[in-house]
Amino acid sequence: MLKIKNINAYYGKVHALKNVSLHLNRGEIVTLIGANGAGKTTLLNTLSAMIPTASGEIMLEGKNIAGLAADRVVSLGLSQVPEGRQVFNPLTVEENLELGAYLRYRMGGQRQEISEDLERMFQMFPRLKERRRQAAGTLSGGEQQMLAIGRALMARPKLLLLDEPSMGLAPLVVQDIFKVIRMLREEEGTSILLVEQNARAALKVADRGYVLETGKVILEGKATELLENKDVQRAYLGRD
Numbered sequence: 001m002l003k004i005k006n007i008n009a010y011y012g013k014v015h016a017l018k019n020v021s022l023h024l025n026r027g028e029i030v031t032l033i034g035a036n037g038a039g040k041t042t043l044l045n046t047l048s049a050m051i052p053t054a055s056g057e058i059m060l061e062g063k064n065i066a067g068l069a070a071d072r073v074v075s076l077g078l079s080q081v082p083e084g085r086q087v088f089n090p091l092t093v094e095e096n097l098e099l100g101a102y103l104r105y106r107m108g109g110q111r112q113e114i115s116e117d118l119e120r121m122f123q124m125f126p127r128l129k130e131r132r133r134q135a136a137g138t139l140s141g142g143e144q145q146m147l148a149i150g151r152a153l154m155a156r157p158k159l160l161l162l163d164e165p166s167m168g169l170a171p172l173v174v175q176d177i178f179k180v181i182r183m184l185r186e187e188e189g190t191s192i193l194l195v196e197q198n199a200r201a202a203l204k205v206a207d208r209g210y211v212l213e214t215g216k217v218i219l220e221g222k223a224t225e226l227l228e229n230k231d232v233q234r235a236y237l238g239r240d
């Protein structure tokens with residue numbers, strides 16, 4: 001599904017990604033683990049073309065998407081839920097979801113199909129249905145995160161990038177978010193690349209993981225192996 005080969009990215013002189021290679025098979029949940037500043041968000045942002053890739057290949061279903069414009073990347077099946085949610089506050093829940101399908105409308109997508117997807121989002125996230133006419137800015141943090149995920153799903157992605165979905169949320173809400181992540185894979189078959197500060201929870205939901213340190217992949221493996229790895233435990237998992 002996704003194969004990244006030796007990508008590099010810079011912020012001015014800062015070399016933020018150094019020859020990063022990784023892959024994600026169809027239907028997998030893969031998590032990126034690393035300390036603050038390791039380059040996790042940068043990696044997601046290069047995939048979604050929010051920042052340029054200086055060199056290397058990003059193959060999405062066999063097509064190199066490095067260097068393509070962001071809207072093109074979305075239409076090829078990759079959607080990102082950015083860090084900090086970033087819903088459109090003054091717009092209603094329903095309008096936010098519809099915006100997620102904007103490129104489908106623009107490309108002449110079937111309105112019927114899009115409105116069916118909207119109803120599907122409301123089934124998946126009943127709290128959003130109750131609040132469909134409410135301004136997004138008035139939702140709770142957890143509801144906003146669900147909305148941000150729903151909006152990304154409205155583009156019908158094959159691959160979903162989730163950047164810190166549990167950030168700043170209360171523990172019970174965090175559990176809900178992880179339930180949604182499981183459900184997306186199990187019921188929708190969505191492939192997911194997940195960045196999380198909460199490395200333990202991320203590894204519990206993921207199939208495989210990569211550990212990033214100062215812009216490099218220093219370790220990769222099955223999630224169960226990484227959970228057992230003493231170095232990973234010491235550096236990223238803290239106490240239970």
Ligand code: ATP
Binds near residue numbers: 038040
């Ligand atoms: P966090 O969990 O704190 O978000 P991260 O692993 O996602 O960390 P990145 O945000 O990708 O890390 O940052 C990687 C490196 O790039 C860091 O050294 C950071 O200071 C630097 N960096 C990130 N964004 C910019 C920017 N806009 N301009 C300059 N340097 C940046």
